[in-house]
Amino acid sequence: MSREFVFARPSEETQLRVRDLMHHEKTVGLTRDETAERDGYLEMEHQMRIAKARARQKHAG
Template sequence: MERAYEEVIDFIAGGTTPGKIIAFRPSEASKARVSELIYKSKNASISSEEKDELSHYMQLEHLMRLAKARAQRYVVQ
């Protein structure tokens, strides 16, 4: 199984534009995986590996939110 955050890394590594950053949305599979990890973390049944995966995803999600906000400057101008 691919880790949820690998999709974001692949997106960044592939090169992009401000418009593509703004338009980026995680796949349904990634959303489902993150939901599963959040559920597990709230019910104390998460492994340390899964906890790391969720933490990495959340950090990248935060970075993408910042990048989307910054990309708005380039699209509007």
């Protein structure tokens, strides 16, 4: 298992954008495009969690 994969994180730019979207959602709401963008980031995060969990299981087994 690659340590780089297990510890992979989004870029600083992406992290800042997601924080901005989450803040914007709580304060003034999101446009349809912003909602779609946020949903894409959330889906990507979900898929990475699954992939990392599978990689850990494979390495442990």
